[in-house]
Amino acid sequence: MAARSLxxxxxxxxxxxxxxxxxxxxMSSAAVTAARSIGKLHPSKTCLLLCDMxxxxxxxxxxxETVIRTTRxxxxxxxALDIPIVITQQYTKVFGETLPDCFANSDDLKSTxxxxxxxxxxxxxxxxxxxxxxDRESYIxxxxxxxxxxxxxxxxxxxxxxxxxxxxxxxxxxxAYDRQMALERMQQSGAFLTTAQSAAFMLMxxxxxxxxxxxxxxxxxxxxxxxEFNNKLLK
Numbered sequence: 001m002a003a004r005s006l007x008x009x010x011x012x013x014x015x016x017x018x019x020x021x022x023x024x025x026x027m028s029s030a031a032v033t034a035a036r037s038i039g040k041l042h043p044s045k046t047c048l049l050l051c052d053m054x055x056x057x058x059x060x061x062x063x064x065e066t067v068i069r070t071t072r073x074x075x076x077x078x079x080a081l082d083i084p085i086v087i088t089q090q091y092t093k094v095f096g097e098t099l100p101d102c103f104a105n106s107d108d109l110k111s112t113x114x115x116x117x118x119x120x121x122x123x124x125x126x127x128x129x130x131x132x133x134x135d136r137e138s139y140i141x142x143x144x145x146x147x148x149x150x151x152x153x154x155x156x157x158x159x160x161x162x163x164x165x166x167x168x169x170x171x172x173x174x175x176a177y178d179r180q181m182a183l184e185r186m187q188q189s190g191a192f193l194t195t196a197q198s199a200a201f202m203l204m205x206x207x208x209x210x211x212x213x214x215x216x217x218x219x220x221x222x223x224x225x226x227x228e229f230n231n232k233l234l235k
Contacts, residue, residue, distance in 0.1 A: 039138075039163055039192040041202045043081040047136040048074060050087045050112075051122055051143025051150050055096030061144055062176045063228040070170035070196045071102045071142045073222040077200045079108055080214045084134050087114040088122045090149060121152035138163040140199055142170035147182035154186045164191040165199060169229050196222070 053071055058064055078085050087098055087109075103109040117124045123131075139157050141150055141164060150171055154164050166186060173179040187193055194202075200215055209215075 039165065041138055041140070041165065041199060042205075043083050043203050045136055046083050046138045046140060046203065047131065047134055048078040048083055048085045049122055049139055049141045049143070049153065050075065050085060050098070050102065051141060051153060052088055052090045052095070052145075053099050053102050053143050054089055054092070055099060057095065057144055057174075058099060060174050062172045062174060062179060064172065066226065066228040067142075067144065067170050067172045068099060068101050069222070069225050070167065070227070072104055073196050073218060074140065074142050074167060074170055074199070075102060075108065076104045076218050077196075077203070077215055080211045080218065081203055083203070084136070085112045086122075086127065086130065087112055088117050088124075088127065088149075089114060090120075091118055092116055120149045121156045122149065123153060123156045136162075138165065140165045140167060142167050144171070145173040145178070146171050147173050147178040147185075151182045151186055154191050155189060158190050165194050166191055167196050167199060168193055169196055169227055 050071065053068065058068070061067060075085060077083075089095070089098060098109065098114060100106055100109060103112075113130060115122075115124060115127050115130070117127075139162055141154060143150055150166070154166065157164050164186070166183065168183070171179070171183070173182065183193060197219055200219060204212055204215060206212075
C-alpha cells in the first residue's frame with residue numbers, strides 16, 4: 001500500500017514538474033513572439049535592402065516611377081540616419097544596372113555594396129556573409145518584383161527570425177494582382193506592411209532626433225511628388 005502511495009506521489013510530482021516546465025516554456029515563447037510582433041525600428045538595428053531595381057524593369061513595373069521615387073526617399077533617409085544599404089542585381093548582363101534615380105546622389109550609389117545574383121532571394125552566400133558583419137535585427141525592403149525576389153527574400157529573413165518591414169509605396173511587380181497577393185502572403189508569414197514616411201519617422205522616434213530636420217526636409221520634398229498608390233485610394 002505504501003509502495004502504491006509512493007508511486008502515485010511520484011507520478012503526481014513528475015506531472016506537476018512537467019506541466020510547470022511546459023507552461024514556463026510556453027510563456028517564454030509567447031513573450032518572445034509578442035516582442036517580435038511589435039516591429040519597432042531603430043537605426044542601429046536596421047538595414048535597408050534594395051532588391052533588383054534595374055534598368056530593364058523600369059517601364060514594366062506597376063506604378064514603377066512611384067517605386068523609384070520612394071526608393072530614392074528611403075535611401076536618402078538611410079544615409080541621413082547612418083543605416084547600411086545593401087543592393088542586389090538580378091543577372092545584370094540581361095537586366096542592366098541599378099537605376100541611378102534610386103539615389104539622390106550618384107556617389108551614394110557608387111559607395112553602396114552591390115551583389116550580383118541569379119538566385120531569386122537576395123540572400124545569396126555573399127550577401128549572407130555581408131549581413132553577418134552588419135549584425136542587424138530588422139530589415140526594410142524596397143524593390144521588385146514583390147511576388148518573386150522580394151517575397152523569397154522576405155521569407156528567408158523571417159525564417160532566420162528577423163523582422164521584415166515592406167515599404168508598400170516602394171515595392172511592386174509587373175502585375176498589380178501579383179503584387180497584392182505577394183503582400184498578403186508575406187504579411188501572413190509575419191512581415192510588417194508599412195509606408196516610407198511611417199518607417200522614416202519610426203526610425204527617428206522623436207522630433208528631438210539630431211537628424212529630424214534633415215529627414216523632415218526629405219519628407220516634405222518627397223510629398224510634393226506624385227504617389228500613384230495614394231492616387232488610387234483617392235479616386
